Amino acid sequence: MANAKKIYLDYAATTPTDREVLKTMLPYFNIEFGNASSLHSFGRNAMDAVAEARKKIARFFDAKEDEIIFTSGATESNNLAIKGILRAYQKNTKNIGKIPHIITTAFEHSCILKTCQKLEEEGSAEITYLPVYSNGIVKIKDAQNAIKENTLLISAMYANNEIGTVQPIAKIGKLLKNVNKNRQQKIFFHTDATQAIAYFDCDVKKLGVDLLSMSAHKIYGPKGVGILYVKKGTKITRIQDGGDQEFSLRAGTLNTAGIVGLGKAIEILQKTKGRDAKKVNDLRDYLIKKILKEIPAARLNGSRIKRLPNNANFSFSNVEGESLLLYLDAEGIACSTGSACSSGSLDPSHVLLAIGLKPEQAHGSLRVSLGKYTVKKEVAIFITKLKKILQKLRKVSGKVLQEYYSQKNI
Template structure:
């Protein structure tokens, strides 16, 4: 198999060897059901408690405010639907943004069909929410504000602290989808006035199929999955003990290395952005230049189509994406890129490259060298590019 340069870490990450090692005994040696009363299940109970404590400490939260789920999408659905149901007597108005992950947007569509009113805040050309627009959108019947911590496609980090303050000043519950940010950015739920937070293990070198929802103590949210007393009677179903153990280990390592990883990734990200912007003409950087996730670079190349670009990169052993992995089968341009003002024809030529702490400068150089040749080749076949060049020669 040819060497692969993996630059799609926003889609998923490689599970760390230490995480796999921590999980294995809970498949073969400590395989008891943690809800059982006999002593054989004790290691499983203790492992769940330890992982819950690790996650809580990473957020400045309490152990009993962490609820394990199967990932970010479930956590997002739970946060929105349970809040809507529990606080419907107060109001049926929810505020979110136009650039949320589809786990939020599609859940909002579901709620709209059930009588709730959703305000979708616009964003500026960098993908940032306006605090003034948020304040204007608040109504007496607003029960929830849900704004992602950092965008999964263009990497822009939102003014979460200010949003949380505004929500609390107005007695409104504040949820943030932190799937891309958790273990990549320092987050303290009290400092940011966050009431609910979603995260997913496979975004920070943990296993797939496990995540969590932080729910501030005192929120009157109903159970999301019915049928058992697990997760303090709020999320039924036998716990995924190996997955939760793996998530806990990934959080432990991720938090210990957060600052070093962030520094390294930022330097490599800026190097990547600099080379692409300097060496490939008619290219736009999507998202804020500096106020973005340390590992995220998203470009729009004029006169080419993103799918062809990805296929040719793959032929060179380079893994990237054109946006969210959850919409990779769609032929429509990214809703995020349209929201920041890109026309359809440019939004179709987008490329997201997301790094990890294992990415090297040599890999970045090879990727940019390949990218330059591919873009040049695709533009040579583009009648739009040919027309553009002819017009600009006159």
């Protein structure tokens, strides 16, 4: 495919910055370049632009403007949410010597899981990891049963980044509202909504969350900027020391251009959300149907229904994900894999293992994620190429897997 255009099917990793967004951002690099904390006109102009973006974002989430904290993206927001809540708890003299309890899910993004594991190792928190079952969805009952006297926080992702399954956030929110009525220690509720923003209702009141994280670059905004929504009255302390930016919750010079870009991306999203979601959903359904029908030994990972409209995650037997990814890449098609082999670690995806896949199924996985610029022709080309590549790789692997298991059984 010499001059053919490349095909991008990895929107869950990142999205291209919308042209409109880019245009809105550009003056803030070299014309309105002031430091938003400065008092002179350069600074005031920058702060005005930040305030305007904050207003749009607050409206999108049905939040107040001073509940929107700009960060460098969802990883920082997630760190701030968990460590900030924990630190505020520890600072309270009533809690001296107490170890709080945090509930999360087994397949969170690594920035949540590694934070929790670290707190556990340090002995500063007890952690419960809720199971996610074969459909990739937590059960409200499990969340309810996990709650203890010392529970301080529940953090559950809205939609999973690898398999796209959607968690019952509003239901957990409702549960906590009831539970919190009769408790001394309030349980705070955080959701990492990074993957969900583009497709699902993110009204923080409807969700019943105290904290919500997101990144701009998943919604056609720039990389390096995101927010943490912090509900008024949430007991949280900053984790990065320095200036008093962002209501003293996040020190550091404001990323004006990035924030302006996020504001514009949110504004566009608010207008186009329903339309884009429907289009992407139809294309994704066509993709899943065709692959499951025409490719032997293919399985869809995670719930067929309760998933992001743009996500499909497959396991193909007798192939390894990185090989698949690189063959597709050689054809100009970009996807991703749950096989961490391609990302520098050797273990298969913790997400796929959490929903009960065998290691070889997890190694043979492929995530295809669509976006607003994806067209049907690209999906059709992808499927044709995928079929050929699978045939080739399955020929290379022969029956080694079956033989391995039959030998083991002898």
